[in-house]
Amino acid sequence: MKHTDERNRPVPPLPSTEPVRLVDRHGLRVSHSFFTAPDHKRLAELHRAMVIGRRFNRQASTLARQGRLAVYPSSTGQEAAQVGGVLALSDQDWLFPTYRDSVALVAHGVDPVETLTLFRGDWHAGYDPHRHRCAPQCTPLATNASHAVGLTYAARRKGRDVAALAIMGDGATSEGDAHEAYNFAAVWNAPVVFLVQNNHWAISVPLRTQTAAPTLAHKAVGYGMRGYHVDGNDAAAVYAVVAHALAEARSGAGPAIVEALTYRVDPHTNSDAPQRYREDAEVAYWVDRDPLTRMEALLRREGVLGDEEETDRILAGYDAEAEKVATAVRERMAGEDELDPASLFSDVYADVPPLLREERQTLVDGLREA
Amino acid sequence: MKHTDERNRPVPPLPSTEPVRLVDRHGLRVSHSFFTAPDHKRLAELHRAMVIGRRFNRQASTLARQGRLAVYPSSTGQEAAQVGGVLALSDQDWLFPTYRDSVALVAHGVDPVETLTLFRGDWHAGYDPHRHRCAPQCTPLATNASHAVGLTYAARRKGRDVAALAIMGDGATSEGDAHEAYNFAAVWNAPVVFLVQNNHWAISVPLRTQTAAPTLAHKAVGYGMRGYHVDGNDAAAVYAVVAHALAEARSGAGPAIVEALTYRVDPHTNSDAPQRYREDAEVAYWVDRDPLTRMEALLRREGVLGDEEETDRILAGYDAEAEKVATAVRERMAGEDELDPASLFSDVYADVPPLLREERQTLVDGLREA
Amino acid sequence: MTRTPPTPPASSTTEITMGAALNQALRDAVAEDPDVVVYGEDVGPLGGVFRVTDGLSREFGADRVFDSPLAESGIIGTAIGMAMYGLRPVVEMQFDAFAYPAFEQLVSHLAKMRNRTRGTVAVPVVVRVPYGGGIGGVEHHSDSSEAYYTHTPGLRVVTPGTPADAYSMLREAIACDDPVVFLEPKRRYWSREAVELPVRTEPMARSVVRRPGDDVTLVAYGPMVETALEAAAAAAEEGRSVEVVDLRQLAPWDDSVVTASVRRTGRAVVVHEASVFGGYGAEVAARVSERCFHHLEAPVLRVGGLDVPYPPPKLEHLHLPGVDRILAAVDRLQWEAGWTSASDAPEVGA
C-alpha cells in the first residue's frame, strides 16, 4: 500500500548556472554536451527574422518618437530571444506574448501593422488571435502564463497536439501569477514552455532587486519542472533549447522554464529615462554581444548562405525585406484609420444589452449634433 | 567592471528528499549528519506542550461538535510541527499563524480561550497581537507570509533583532502570495522562516494535485533560499531545524522554508467529510507515526524525565495540566460573552466617522425599541 | 452552443433545495456538452464544501470534474485559456472573499477579452461564487462582493433567488457566450421549492416580479429575495401591498421591470446584504430616483449591511437586513403628509 509520505517525484535536473551557448559573441561555434545548433537553413531563417525584427524595432521607435504611436516598448537587443523562441514553434502551437514581443509576433507571422494597433491606440488587439494562434499582447505582467496553460489543457482534451510558448520578462517572474501558472502547468503536465526574457531590467529595477535566485531557470526546480538557462543573444541556442523543451513537453515530459539571458538595449519605452538608473558602459557591454552581429559573423565564417558574394546578396536581400517591412509600416501608419464610435459598444458582451444600446444612441446622437 | 550578466549568486544547498529525522516512530534516536536533537529540558518542554496541545485540540473539537464553537480546524497529529516550530522562537520573535495553528498559539503563550475567540464567533481576533508578538490567525491562505516579511523589515530598521515564523499549509504554497512573500524575504534577506506544515491535504485536495515538486522544501531553490525537509511528527527534528534556520536567518544568512511532513488526522474542520476523499488506512498509517507516542517513548527509554516513577509522575502532571486547560476552556466557554453591538463601529477607523455614527445611532435606537 | 441533444430529464416532483438544483444543473450541463468542465478547489471527490458538485466527479470522471491547485488567480487564468480554445469551464471560488486573489484575472482579462479582441475571442467562463452571510461563518467567509463585479463592464453578473432559477440560470450561464459571475446565495443553498427539473424560467437578463403589489416596490436579489417576500407577507397583514422584484441579472442591468413597477407604486426600497455605502443598491436607487423622479412619493431607501467589515458570527444578525429593518424602511416612506426635510434620517440599519 502506498502512503502519503512516500513520494516518488524525481528532483528535476538542475539548470546549469552557465548559460547554454552555441555561438559566441564573435560568431564562433561553442560545443555543448547536449544541445546542437540548428541546421543552416534554420540559421538563415533566424538571421533573416532578426534583421527584420531589428529594423521593425527601429521603425516603431521612430514612429513613437514622432508621436505616431502612443508608446513603443522596443526589444532591440532581444531579437535572438524572441525569434529563437518563436521559430521553434510548430504550426499548430500557440504564442502568448507580452507588450515587449512585437518582434516575436512579426516572426510568428502577424502583420507588422497589426502588432502596432495596440501601441498606435486604435484598438487593444490588432489581430485575430485564432487566425494567428497568438493571444493578444499582454500588459498585466505574468497574467498571460496561466492562459497558455489552460489553452493547452483544452487542446489536449480536444485531442489536438498543441503546445504553447508563454513569454514573460524577468520582472514578471516576481508576480504571483507567474508562480500559479508554473504550478498549474507542472501539476497538469501541460505542454507549455515559459520563455523568460531576462533583459536584466524591469523598467528601472535591476535583476538583483527582483530575485536572489541563482538563475531564473532555477525557479523550475520548485515546481518539479525542467529549467534551462540560455544565452538569449544566441539565436541558435535559444532555438535549440526552446525546440528541445517544446518537444519534451509535447511528448509528455511536462512544461519547462527557459531563461534567455539578454539585454534591453533601448529604454523601457520611448518615455523612459534609462540614464537615471543605468550606465552607458553596461549598455555598451551588451551591444558588444549583439545577437545580429554574432549571427552574421557565423553565417559569413561558415559560408552558411553560400560564398561571399552570395552571402552579401542574401544579406542585402534580408535588409531589403526589412526595409520593405519598415516602409509598409510607415506608409500604412501615415493615414488615420476610420474608427467607428459605435464600435465601442459592440463587443462588450455577445449582444448589446439595453443599457449599452441607450448609451450608444446617446453618443451617436451627440456626435451628430456636434 | 562588473556587468549585468555576471552573477555571483550561489546555488543554495538542495534540501534532501529524505526528511530530517532525529527520533523515529518508535522513539529511537536517529543520527543525522548535521542536526542534533535539543537537550533534555527542551525535549520535556516539547512533550509537555504537545500533550497540552493534543488535549486542547480534542476539547475544542468537542465544543465544535456541540455547537459551542462555530467551527474548529483541529491539528491533531500536527502537534510536533506546531510546537517544535514555536518553541524555537526567541522572546522577541513574532509568530504569523493560520487558522490551523491553535496549538502553536497556546504553546506561544496565548490564552487558550483567546485562541478560540475567532472560532467561537465572538470576534475576529481574540488576543492582542502586540502583547503576544503574534499576528491574528490568518484565513486567506498564504497572505500572512508577506506580513511577516514586512514586520521583520521594520524591526531591523528600528534596530531590533526580531525574527519571524510564518506558518502555512501545503495547499497554501500554491497561492501567488506564498511566492511573493518568499521572494520579498529572499531579496530583502529578511529573518523569516516559513514553516510549511505539509499535512498532505488541503481540505480534500491531495498533495499530488497541489504540486509536482520533489518536496515543498525544494521551492526554496528558486528564491535562492535554503530549504529544509523535516519529519514533522518528530518534535525534536522540527525544533532543531527551525531553531537552526532562525539562527541563520538572524545572523544574516537569509530566510528559509522548512517543510514539516505531517498529517491532518482529524477532518479539515468539524464540518468536513474526509471519508469522501481518503482511506482509513492512510489515517492509520499516520496515527502509527504519532508525534506524542514517539516522544513519550523516547522520554521513557532515555529516562529524560528521571526514573520510571518520576517519569510517570511528570507525565501525569502534563496530563493534569492539559486537563486543567481543557476544563478552563470548557468553563469559560460555558457562558455567553456580553457583546456590545455599538462595538461594531468602534474600530473600523481610528475615529468614528459621521456615517458610522449615524448607523450606530440607528442600530442602538432600533435595539432599544425592540 | 449546446451542441449535443439533451439527455432524458432527471425528473423530480418533490421539493428540491437550491443546492440540489445547482448540482443538477451542473450534471445536466456536463452530460449534454462535452466542452463543459467543472473545476476548482475541492469540487472533485468532496463535492465542494457546500456539496454543490456532489457526485459529479464520480459520475463523469476526473476528466470533466476535478480539483485544481489552490490558487484562484490560476483557476481563472487557466479557465480563460480553456475558453479561448473552445471549452466552457465552470469554476468555483470557494467563498467570495477567496475570489479576491483572482481579481486581476477577472477584471483585466475575463471581463475584457472579447472587447480587446473585437469579438474574435469569446471567453464563456462561469465563475461560481458562493456569496453573502447568514451561515455563521468566521471572518472572510460571508462577504457580498457583487458591487466589485457589477462595476466591471464585460462581466455578466447574475444571482438566483429560488431553486428553479438556480437551475435555469446556471444552465443559461453555462450556455452563454459571455463570462458570467454566478453568485450563489450560500445561506439559501438549503431553501426548498417544489419544482420539476429540468426547468426553464424567464431569461436571466430579465428581472421578475416575485409578488405583485401596489403600494411600494421592494427590490431584492439573491439571498434577500426570500427575506423580501417575508417582509411583503408581513406588510400585507398590516394592509400594505408590497411588490417584490427579484433582479436576477445585476449586470448588465435591464431596469425596465423595476422602473415600471416604481412608476406604478411611487415608492421603492432596495435591499441587499452588502454594506450600503457604494453597494449595488446605490446604482438601483440612483437610477430609479432619476428615471422615476416624477412618480416618486418618497425617496428611494436602501436597506443593507452596515458599513463595517463583516461582523463575527455572533453579531452578524445585527448586520444583515431582516424583515424588521425592511418594514421599518417601508414605514419611513412618507405615507402621511407633513414630512419635512428636517426628518432626514439615515437609511441604514433602519
Added chain:
Amino acid sequence: MTRTPPTPPASSTTEITMGAALNQALRDAVAEDPDVVVYGEDVGPLGGVFRVTDGLSREFGADRVFDSPLAESGIIGTAIGMAMYGLRPVVEMQFDAFAYPAFEQLVSHLAKMRNRTRGTVAVPVVVRVPYGGGIGGVEHHSDSSEAYYTHTPGLRVVTPGTPADAYSMLREAIACDDPVVFLEPKRRYWSREAVELPVRTEPMARSVVRRPGDDVTLVAYGPMVETALEAAAAAAEEGRSVEVVDLRQLAPWDDSVVTASVRRTGRAVVVHEASVFGGYGAEVAARVSERCFHHLEAPVLRVGGLDVPYPPPKLEHLHLPGVDRILAAVDRLQWEAGWTSASDAPEVGA
C-alpha cells in the same frame, strides 16, 4: 504621530504642478518622520514612471526610498507587516489596474486589520494609486477603480483635485492612522497652481466648495474637479450659476457639504471618469436623492464614463466626460416646466 519637529519649509511662491506638490509632500514626510518609508516599483532612482518620487532615493538613501520586487500583493502585504511594527509605509501601485493583484491584501487585510484586532493593530499604510485616463495610455493604464475601494469599509479613500490639496492631503494621509488609498489623478500631474509649500488645506475628510453658485451643484473629485470648474465657468457665461463641490475624501464620506449645497440649489450633477454603472456617483446620487428629496427640482444626474472597458487612446475622448457632456446634463435638469416622465433619457454620455 508625526514625532519630529518640522524641517524648515521648502518655500515656493511660483506655480507648482500637482506632481511636484506630491513629490514635496513625500520629501517633507520622509524628512520629518523616520518611520516613513517609500517603496514600490520604480520609485527609487527612476523617481517613478510619473516622477512623483523624483530625487527622493538620492536624497534619503535606499534605506528610506527604494524599489521592490515587482509584485503588488507582496508590496501591500509587506507594507501591512511594516505598519504592524510601527513604520508608516507609503507604497505606489504603478497604475491603478496594477493594484488589482493586491486586491485581497487590500480588502481582506489592509482594510480590516484594525477592526479584526479590536483596534490594537493599526496599519497606517498609504497606497498611492495614479488613477484615471486622459493621458493616451494603452489598455490597463487608465482605469478608475475608486468604486472598488470606496465599497470596502476600513479603507480611507481620498483624491486631490488641486496641487495644494495634493500636498496637504498626502501629508495628512501619511500622518493618518488609517490605511489610505490615495488616488492621484494622473492626468492632472501637470496641472499648476500658485501655492507656497508647505500648505495645509482643509482636513481631507471634508468636501469643499471650489466655486460657489446658486442654480445647480456639480459634484466632482480628482481629475474631474478641473473639468467641472471649466464647465461652471462656461455655464456662467450662459447666465447659469453653478456651484462646484470637490469631494476629496470619498470614503468614509461626510455628505454634509454636498447635501447642504443641493438643498440650496435644488439640482445636482455628479461627475466622474469611471463607468457610470455602479460607480461612485451612484452612491452620491442615491444619497443626495434620498436626503435632499423634497428640495430637488430635478433628478440627480450622473455624467461619467461609458459602461464599456476603457477604450483605446484614440477613442478615450468619447469615454471621458468633458465640459460639453456636463453642460448637456445641466441643461437636462428640467429648468422649464412641462417635463414629463416620457422624456426619461439615459444620463450617460449626455
